[in-house]
Amino acid sequence: MGDDGTREWAAGDGFxxxxxxxxxxxxxxxxGRFRRERQRVRAVDGISFRVARGEMVGYIGPNGAGKSTTIxxxxxxxxxxxxxxxxxxxxxxxxxxxxASRIGVVFGQRTMLWWDLPLIDSYRLAHRMxxxxxxxxxxxxxxxxxxxxxxxxxxxxxxQLSLGQRMRGDIAAALLHDPDVLYLDEPTIGxxxxxxxxxREFLRELNRDRGTTVLLTxxxxxxxxxLCGRVMVIDxxxxxxxxTTAGLHxxxxxxxxxxxxxxxxTPPLELPGAPGARVVRVEGTRQYLAFPAxxxxxxxxxxxxxxxxxxxxxxxxxxxESVIARMYGERAGA
Numbered sequence: 008m009g010d011d012g013t014r015e016w017a018a019g020d021g022f023x024x025x026x027x028x029x030x031x032x033x034x035x036x037x038x039g040r041f042r043r044e045r046q047r048v049r050a051v052d053g054i055s056f057r058v059a060r061g062e063m064v065g066y067i068g069p070n071g072a073g074k075s076t077t078i079x080x081x082x083x084x085x086x087x088x089x090x091x092x093x094x095x096x097x098x099x100x101x102x103x104x105x106x107a108s109r110i111g112v113v114f115g116q117r118t119m120l121w122w123d124l125p126l127i128d129s130y131r132l133a134h135r136m137x138x139x140x141x142x143x144x145x146x147x148x149x150x151x152x153x154x155x156x157x158x159x160x161x162x163x164x165x166x167q168l169s170l171g172q173r174m175r176g177d178i179a180a181a182l183l184h185d186p187d188v189l190y191l192d193e194p195t196i197g198x199x200x201x202x203x204x205x206x207r208e209f210l211r212e213l214n215r216d217r218g219t220t221v222l223l224t225x226x227x228x229x230x231x232x233x234l235c236g237r238v239m240v241i242d243x244x245x246x247x248x249x250x251t252t253a254g255l256h257x258x259x260x261x262x263x264x265x266x267x268x269x270x271x272x273t274p275p276l277e278l279p280g281a282p283g284a285r286v287v288r289v290e291g292t293r294q295y296l297a298f299p300a301x302x303x304x305x306x307x308x309x310x311x312x313x314x315x316x317x318x319x320x321x322x323x324x325x326x327x328e329s330v331i332a333r334m335y336g337e338r339a340g341a
Contacts, residue, residue, distance in 0.1 A: 021057025029089035050076040052244035063221040065231035068241035074224040111181030115193030127161040137184035151179035171202030264323040265296040270316035
């Protein structure tokens, strides 16, 4: 890990390897009443990263950042315009059939299940399509049914399933052939709290017990905080950040908050010896002090305790959504 919190890697150390990956689309746009112009849109612009076997990595960015385009190139659906991509040494665009048995894919807004068939029939089709040995298929199916709570749904037509039920069904379908890599594109979109919790618990257990490599794209940043030890931030096709969640707070210039409970109401705290600290809110005897995420809270706590009648205090980490929004805003204003 680099001094700035970003990830460092050497050539050849990745199970998933991208080197200068690019994808350019030709788009025709109206340029007048009867005329259209062709424009080149660079959806992915020279992205390079490595993901080691068994890592669980978040891949996040705003709509149109290039996340889904990257996933489609990793699966062989799209051919790169430039650069290099390898999954376990396999070129996805050239060896898509060979790669299919090594990967599982879940697109939150699409389904691989057969709409009018019972859920179990979609699983049987996957069994034959991937040529999974019978004993292995039964073991994997039993495990997924138990952990994702699908037992009562196997004979229900897919079209009658709720969104949360179908999402769990899709995740199971993607894992019946024991893929080495699982790509998840918005896997918890539209799910209720209970369904999200169940899916997250399952993914944690899958990664821990099977060592499955997971690349997760999502707009629900709680997915990232609860599942991923590493996060990559992409915007306008370029990688802005690659490192730990803690490092992300620093890279985004986030602030931590010291919540102070005093014995009695006082005017906003004055701490001239604590540079960067400021009172952002006062609620009776409780005051909120913001200070840079890169600074230790200990000196600030010591100054408050020495100068004011203190009852209790706590430190709140910066909200990851605000950190990401700040990073996008800084890029837009650059």
